[in-house]
Amino acid sequence: MEFMMKQEIVIPRREKLLNSLKELDAVILFAEREAKLEKFKQDNNFLYLTGLNAPNAIYFGFKSGNGNREYLFIQRNDPERVVWEGKKLEVEEARERSGINNVIYLDEFEAMLSMFCPMINRIYSNIGQQELNAPISYAMFRLQPVRERYPQIAIQCVTEVISPLRKVKDDWEIMQLQRAIDVTGKGIIDILETAGAGMMEYELEALLFYRIQRSGLKHWGFAPIIASGVNATTLHYEKNECQIASNDLVLMDVGASYMNYSADISRTFPVNGTFTERQNQVYSAVLRVQKEIIEMIAPGVKLSELQVKARDLIAGELIELGLIKHAAEVTKYYMHGVSHFLGMDTHDVGGREAILEPGNVITVEPGIYIPEESIGVRIEDDVLVIEEGYCVLSQNIPKEIDELEEILKGRQ
Numbered sequence: 001m002e003f004m005m006k007q008e009i010v011i012p013r014r015e016k017l018l019n020s021l022k023e024l025d026a027v028i029l030f031a032e033r034e035a036k037l038e039k040f041k042q043d044n045n046f047l048y049l050t051g052l053n054a055p056n057a058i059y060f061g062f063k064s065g066n067g068n069r070e071y072l073f074i075q076r077n078d079p080e081r082v083v084w085e086g087k088k089l090e091v092e093e094a095r096e097r098s099g100i101n102n103v104i105y106l107d108e109f110e111a112m113l114s115m116f117c118p119m120i121n122r123i124y125s126n127i128g129q130q131e132l133n134a135p136i137s138y139a140m141f142r143l144q145p146v147r148e149r150y151p152q153i154a155i156q157c158v159t160e161v162i163s164p165l166r167k168v169k170d171d172w173e174i175m176q177l178q179r180a181i182d183v184t185g186k187g188i189i190d191i192l193e194t195a196g197a198g199m200m201e202y203e204l205e206a207l208l209f210y211r212i213q214r215s216g217l218k219h220w221g222f223a224p225i226i227a228s229g230v231n232a233t234t235l236h237y238e239k240n241e242c243q244i245a246s247n248d249l250v251l252m253d254v255g256a257s258y259m260n261y262s263a264d265i266s267r268t269f270p271v272n273g274t275f276t277e278r279q280n281q282v283y284s285a286v287l288r289v290q291k292e293i294i295e296m297i298a299p300g301v302k303l304s305e306l307q308v309k310a311r312d313l314i315a316g317e318l319i320e321l322g323l324i325k326h327a328a329e330v331t332k333y334y335m336h337g338v339s340h341f342l343g344m345d346t347h348d349v350g351g352r353e354a355i356l357e358p359g360n361v362i363t364v365e366p367g368i369y370i371p372e373e374s375i376g377v378r379i380e381d382d383v384l385v386i387e388e389g390y391c392v393l394s395q396n397i398p399k400e401i402d403e404l405e406e407i408l409k410g411r412q
Helices: 007-020 044-050 079-085 091-098 106-119 138-149 159-167 171-194 201-214 229-233 277-296 303-320 327-332 401-409
Strands: 025-030 058-064 067-074 103-105 122-125 154-157 225-228 249-254 256-258 265-270 361-364 367-370 375-378 381-386 389-392
Touching: 007 044, 007 058, 007 067, 007 091, 007 159, 025 044, 025 138, 044 058, 044 159, 058 106, 067 091, 067 106, 091 103, 103 106, 106 138, 122 138, 122 159, 138 154, 154 159, 171 201, 171 249, 171 256, 171 265, 171 381, 171 401, 201 225, 201 249, 225 229, 229 249, 229 367, 229 375, 249 375, 265 277, 265 375, 265 401, 277 303, 277 361, 277 367, 277 375, 277 381, 277 401, 303 327, 303 367
Parallel strands: 025 122, 067 103, 122 154
Antiparallel strands: 025 058, 058 067, 225 249, 249 265, 361 381, 367 375, 381 389
16 A cells, blocks of 8 residues: 655655755645546655645745745635545644645635745755647646745746756655555566457456555556567557467557656567567567666766667667678667656656766667567666666566566466
8 A cells, every 4th residue: 555755754855856946935835636537646846845635736945045945835624525525634634744834725826826926035945847839737727926036036947956856866766666566576476467369459458457456556657568460560559459369579668657656677588488689689688788788877877878879789789780780780670768757657757968977767678669660669767876876676577688588477
C-alpha cells in the first residue's frame, strides 16, 4: 500500500528551496486537481515539497528578511459530500504530515495572496512550459489576476529552482525508485513465464498491470510499450493491440510508479523461447553496447559523453551486422538518446549536458531497430551514480540470453 512522505523528509527540502531564493521571492505550487474518471496522481513538485496527496491544495512559501514564511491551503470538508466521497484532508492531519504550521482553507487564498503581492518580486510556480498558442496551465490561470494587477511581479516556472534539488536523490527517494523497479521486474518475469505465440500484446500489458496493482501500486510511470515483431521498430509504439507471431521478438518498455517515482525498464525476448541466429546477433550487439556504456558511468562524466560513445559503438556493431557501411549512417537503425535522468518524472529534471554526480539516477537504453527484418531490440536498465562509480538498480531483472531462454523454456 502506498504511504505518505513524513515531514522529516519534506521540511529540509522546502528549507533548501526557500534558502536558495532571493529575498522577497515566493513559491506557489498548485496540487493536481481532483480526478473524476481516473485515479488521482499528485503533481510531482507539489508532492516533493509537501508530501501530500491531497487534490486542489496550494502551497505558498515566501522568503523575507524576517525569515521564511509558509502557508498551506486545503479544501473544507463539506458534510453533504463526505457521504459520497469520504473526508478530505483535515487541518491537523495536513499540519502533521507536511510540517507546515499555517494550514488554512482554500477560500482564503486570494485574500492572503493579495496581502503579500505588494512585497513580492518574483513568483515561482508550476506553470509548465508556456508554448505559443497552447492552452495556459491551471497554475497560470490562477495567477493571471496577479499578472494583471501586479505587472512588476515576474512569474517563472518553478523547475529552474527545484531541479537542482530533485536531480540528486536522497536515500528515501532511492528506496521508492527501487520499489518501483522491483515490482516492474516481477511483472516482466510474469510476462516471460506466460507469453506465447497467438497472445495479444495487450494481454502481456495486463499481466504487468495486475502485478503492479496486486503489489499495492496504483500507476504506470508512463504508457507501457509491448511491441512484437515489426512494431518493435516504432520507438514509442503504445497501441499494444496486435497478435504475437511465433517467430516474433517482443520488446517491452515499461515502468511502475511508486510514490510518483517511476521505473523505466526495457527487455526484449523471443516469444517462442529461443533466439534465432540473426536475433541473437542483433541482441548481443545491443547488450555489448549497453554494458560498455554502463561501465562509463561515474561522477564527473557528462551525460552527453554517454550518447557520443553509444553512437560510435552502435555504428561499429551495425557495420559488423552488415546493415551500414559508414558510421555516419548510424541513425538509420539507431535514432534516440542512450540515457536520461529518472525520478518523479520518467524523463526527470536534468539536461543532456549535465555532469553526473552521486545521487543521480539515469537510464542506459541502447537499441537497434531493423524494420525490413521485423527486428527491434532495446535493453534498458536504471542506474544510480555513486561515489565509486555506479550501481545498477535493475540488476536482478534478467537480460542475458541464456537467462531469458531458461525462463522461457520453463513456461507452462
